[in-house]
Amino acid sequence: MFKNDSASSIITTVLPPMSATRVIAGITARPDASLLSWTARGTVLHDHWWKRWFPPVSPARTALSAIVPAADAGSVVDEIVEVGKLHQQATGAVYSVPCEHTYFGADYHRWPSLPHSQGAITAGGNLGVIHCIIDHRLSDRVARSAIAAGAHGPIVYYCEGRGLRDRLGWLRITKEHEKEVLTVIADPGDVEDVFDAMAVAGQLHLPGRGFMYRLEVDRGLFNLPSRFSHHHYPANMQQIINAIDHLAGHTHWRDQSAADIGGGGRSAGLGIRTPASTLEDQRCLTAIVNRDQLVTLMDLLLDAGAPGLNVNHARFVARDDEEGEEHLAGARINQEYGLLRCVTDTNRTAHLASVIEQHAATAGVTDLCVTVTRAPRVATYLPGTTDFRSPAVQAA
């Protein structure tokens, strides 16, 4: 897709702020390593009647993201698990999404690849990460449905949507400015159910509701809780597994739990899925660009035909060096970056990629990195579809 292509992975981790500081220190100790950081929150559900006026305070989280050469993804994930103590703390997650194509702009601060390579990465598709972009009024409902389907409490952060409304001139002031992005990482057995549950709860088949897509994850570890403030919730899968572990006294039972129940097990409430129908040819284009050049790039992409863009802002984090870092009165001045995401079919993605490659330098967008990853499943409003309870198939 790109002339100067390289293989890389996007590694994303979600941690409590104190662990995040340790992880940042650990990762940026590597030469020329850098991360992007933004704030997110965990989910706390509330069921008491008075919580309508006094909602509980959700736990704060920090999300970190880095684009690393594919060969180094394993070691970086391991280091994050190590430093962030993700085995023990039960509050974080790390996952790595392999990118099919990557493009680096001239000024982008890229990771150096280590001289030795660790062999080819097999994308086993073990975990799935689901991103759901939805209005803030609906996010609670979707979060509940995800938890009820067996996932952890979603990690939420804000993003802005860009697209049709911005082309209406002054009417763009009527746009609701921010949407919430719910991120759920799920076990391979759960991910399709969770996806279905969220799509139905968010009524994504209706126009203007939102957008949801799933990405493949080739490696990761997640230990994220769902915190309920009321005991009437059924336990989630993690809590059930922990309880059985405790009762059985060992974890070997997990290897023995193959079950094949006819009918997909729905009558037993298990919902073991028949193979899901996958979508053809959906790609997720992620662009990381310096905030000063963000608007230029967005206009470029929208003009080239991107159906819509989601933007969230992040802070660039690297080792505290004197050169290249601005300081003022002892405080460091941060660089801000914007993360743009666009999910569309392969042909259009290829077109957008070529537009970027040809025009980026001339338009003055050089501090940029673009990656293309597969998005096996997408849920959104499709003009012409009447019933959405079957998985969405987006027309080419």
Added chain:
Amino acid sequence: MAQLENSPRFQLGARDTLRIILPYVKRHFVGQVEGVWFIVAYLVVFQILVLQLPLVYAAMIAVGILVVVVGLMLFMEGLRLGLMPLGEVIGSVLPRNSRMPVILAFSVLLGAGATFAEPAIAVLKAAGAGVQPGEAPLLYSLLNDFSGQLVGSVATGVGLAVMLGVLRFFYAWPLKNLVIPAVLILLTLSFYFSRIDVLNDVLGLAWDCGAVTTGPVTVPLVLALGIGVCRVVSSGSGSDSHSGFGIVTLASLFPILAVLILSLFHYVRDDYVGAPYYEGATRIEQTAATTSESAAATTGTDRNAISLPEFENYLSAGKLPERHEITFRGGAPRLVDGAIVLDAPEVVIRKALSTEWEVISDAVWDRQQSFGERFQQALIESFRAIVPLCFFLYVVLRLVLKQRLEHGADVGIGVTFALAGMCLFGLGIALGLTPLGAQLGSNVPLTFASITPWGGEHALPPLVDAPDIGKMMAVGFAFFLGYGATLAEPALNALGDTVERITVGAFRKKLLMQSVAVGVGFGIGAGVVTMAYGLPLFWLLAPAYSLALVLTWFAPNGFVNFSWDSAGVTTGPITVPLVLAMGLGIGANVPGVSDGFGILALASVGPILTVLMVGLYTQRTEALARQAESEQTSSGFRAEAPVEAG
């Protein structure tokens, strides 16, 4: 940009445009109604059902409330589209494109300019309308002779506060380290002042100056500036995502210090009314004839006496006044056939006090209010509040920082909305909320004293015989007044939105607004207790602020930041007229109280306490949950997904 001009624009017809605009307008209108309905309904219901008095100027009030809602809707949208993005852009560009002296100079000018743009002095003069030069000479002088100096000192205080607040972002000083010493100094000075009679009068004014400085335009601008700076500046090892707050806190504390120093200066120089070196024109013998709208307590039996002509009418025609009551007095009682018979009693005929059950009085519109004049006044005030500040910010952005404004058209639309909104808002308050508040404020003392109701002709007895119960009813009224008025405040709405945005939804706007509103309610209730029982202000202020300091010491840093800020935003254009009217009304009916100062200061300390308590509670539940989770996973079995394929 060439590409923008070529980008396809969709041309929408009128109907489609309407389809997009109408839901947008409806959404925001309903949102504002949700904020305002409680206070309006509460005031109306209290007047009609509890006090059993008719509502005067009902039509004007109704129109005024509608105008307030429309104005609030436009103003909040104007903040979101124009003022706050402007502040945030400047905040994020300032550290990068300029040096420290420029940043500090800008901060001082912004703070001082904001004070002149939204002058609180009119509010304070209204609060001090009943001050006699003989009773409180220094206070009187400060309000009348030295009012220019007063405004100047407040402006200096705010300017220094903004400068210190911006410096705090660079040097990563925790807000606790600034607030605790500052409040300790203020409390010590106040204690010294409370010992000296002349200076004691000024305490209420000084603490109220801090409460009223930051208005509905300044607060969002300053908040956005702080957020912008903190986005870009990370000082220390970890940046606290809640650290964009704090400027409003300092801008509420420093003016208090400035006013205390000013009054100390004049006290030492002895140049206030009645002191040897006084140079003004007032003599203590003259009584300053300022009367507030609530009439002084009339014991009210004069109007209820049967006059001479009415007596003669009775003698000649046997006609009694329309409402009369007949009672018996005296007579020798005998028990006859199971009944008490009185021999030769006296029959006393009295005029009954009027108990007309009227919901809305005949006067539905105040003829003396000129709509045009009020509109003009509101327009001038809104221009004065918004235009100079925005102009100053824009000039700084273009000339000093040399940065273009992205989406300049949006900001322009936003500023226009804010102007229109503020003008309508001011007009609506003058037409709607001020008469309503004045009525309620004057009528509330009816619970414990006999007064002539606002707009009424003769006096009514108190609702409840025991004055203590009546005063407690007044305190209860004050609590809900504070609660409801705070929910409608635009600056608090802006703070709530900002806090929710900064914490990415972890701390919801609703939680902040409800806790602040409850805190203000308690504060105003406490203020009314002070007034109703004539307690010195310092007795309630000192313990409240000391408790706030203790809670601040223990609370997590993030909460401290916006809890003290919420104190600064509460007393705004909706709360202040209502509270002042009530304060004046109660003060006129309690002997020895001359002014309405002090309630606002107590109203500011309440929200600090409630939000800090929410913070401590959250900290505790988080700790418990973390402990539960680590117990869950420390049993040695980990719930993990399979790691690493291949």
